[in-house]
Amino acid sequence: MIGSGLMAKSHTMGYRNVESVYGTTPFRPRFEVLADATAELASAGARSLGYQRWTTDWREAVRSDRVDVVNIVTPNFLHKEVAMEAIANGKHVYCEKPLALTAADAKEMHDAAQAAGVKTIVGFNYLRNPAIAEARRLIASGELGDIWTFTGRFVLDACTDPDVPFTWRFERKLSGSGALGDLGAHIISLALTLVGPMTSVAGQSRTFIKTRPEPTGVFGYGSGADLKAPRRDVENDDATTFLMDFASGASGSIESSRVATGRTWHQSIEIIGSKGALQFVQQDIHTLRLYLTGDPLERKGYREIELGPSHGDYGAFWPFAGVPLGVHELKTIEVHEWLCAIAEDRTPDGDFKDGWHVAEVLEKVEQSVAERRWVDLPAY
Template identity: 40%
Template sequence: MKELRIGMVGYKFMGKAHSNAYRALPMFFPDQALKPKLSVICGRDEVGVKQAANQFGWAESETDWNKLVQRDDIDLIDINAPSNAHKDIALAAAKAGKHIFCEKPLALTLADSREMLHAAEQAGIKHMVGYNYRFSPAVQLAKKLIDSGRLGQIYHFRAWFLQDWILDPSFPLVWRLQKDIAGSGSHGDLGAHLIDLAHFLVGEMKEVIGMSETFIKERPLASEMTGLSAKGSMEGPKGPVTVDDATLFMSRFVNGAMGSFESTRFAAGHRSTNSFEINGGKGSVKFDFERMNELEVYFTDDDEDVQGFRRVLATDAAHAYSEAWWPAGHTIGFEHTFTHEMLEMLNAIHEDRQPSPNFSDGVKCQEVLEAVERSVEERRWVSISEM
């Protein structure tokens, strides 16, 4: 089995998720032509990244991503650093001829994401963007039902991604709440996943109209940050929150379907409710990632006395990826979506094709994100073609 030598920039929440995915691939998908080799992990904090290398199983650690990108013994650069670092690392990696996996959002701006796509295409490398929720077996089942025509013409896509982790006004000003680092708040962090799922399942959008709000205008400065947790004091200095806390928007799809989207970090009781419902002429599906192994399915041609939503448990061999894991009825979790994601990346490199989703999908998502932001600012419908 040929090895794919990986250099990863980022070592915290997503760094752990990606490391786990690479390590799981050879065990659960042993017939793949490429085997990931955890060569070098990179981060600015020398002590922290060395600890991560030991914990996650990387051969070496590095504090300078420029040096990492230039190494001849690296084939793929995995970028899961904060969003403001994506562009520079990706451009350098493309110039060095490395394949790239980049977490979403692809960049802080549409212009930057287009520049990244152009650089990757010019370099002739393989490029992928991290929309891991596509890779849930139940979501793959929804895709199958839509593409096969079993739901008929699609009329509605409605989706919501609800969290409550910054509900407390004393929660510190982490980097995800700063526009110059994160790009946007719940809209770009959570809403981007909904937009990609809509593109994946229903198709491209034609126009959007939206509204957003920042409920807590300033927060204590963070003294320590790890993943989605942080420490700070209400007695200490504060800084402005420069992103949205919640965004809602409506859309019209190119194929005539209507869409509604809601993303917020202020929904008490919702730890991570990532859900969608799709209604078609012949049936409907409902998905909630908090019950990620299940898809609720309804068909209009069922006998009248048994009509209703049925719960389909997407864990047996009829469903995507399931044959690699556990016996039917034995569920999988959040971390498995990253393994499936990395499987797609490695297969695409071996098969000499672009993986899906790739930087082109990242650009399309960014077009919608910025169209919604323009709509909020100008209080009008905005066509995606304007972007």
């Protein structure tokens, strides 16, 4: 595990819970080593998460003969370097999103993994939602007809306070984009999975809070602010909205914001087709709303599908419908897909190729914002 923050906790919970949730797994994970930038962070992370040892040298960790899988939960700028070293040493790689700071880097990571014959997966955990599994089935079966529009939002107010401290997430060379890459990447992955490849995008971005105070102590979520220190300039977007065209002929829009006042945490999608429509809100994870034009006139309107054991991996958690799952539980589903793909020698759902395609969209949206025009995406 390269990193010891919130996502290291989430990944480790997924590995620890997967066997108890599914009853069996092809592998029982051994928690060999955790690496982080300082001895304090690494030792505390290894102790609290239950790793056998810790190190401040991530290269030593990924080169170890006792390591088969490398999980990358570092700031974004380190993803490529760590992944390429792990791939060169024959390790399977599980990397958080966004996969890399540039699309070219993401493609290089994908190509290297393909050449080395190792498995890869990206932390698009919302793809694992039982509601998304049902949405994929409904779309693939043609029940919604031709897909006309996709609308997605991932907005929260975590950074609305101007005294939220300056961390790596606000610095372009460390994080790349801001809300777009941190939040929008998840919705882009859903759009590409549900509707297919995009052909062009047109975006607009804003940075509403221009400066932030230096942090005290740790530099991730929950950092304190040194209000007496000089403030630093924020280098990426607080909010980005963009339009897109899909190769299928559909159109859409995606909104991402880290300063959405009053939205503690909100993620939603809506898909409209010629024969029906779907609505899903992540906070109401136990329900999917479905409208079908073929319903009798007296029963027109959206119906609520209560998610249950017949939907995706829901049944691994509960034998009856209607119980909400949490984000960490989606990580457990992702870990299960990951371990099964390694054991079955197949490409995981949501691998580095998908991460590269999301990176292409992120890059073209930023280009569109800078040039104030529609920008085409490459065809695959």
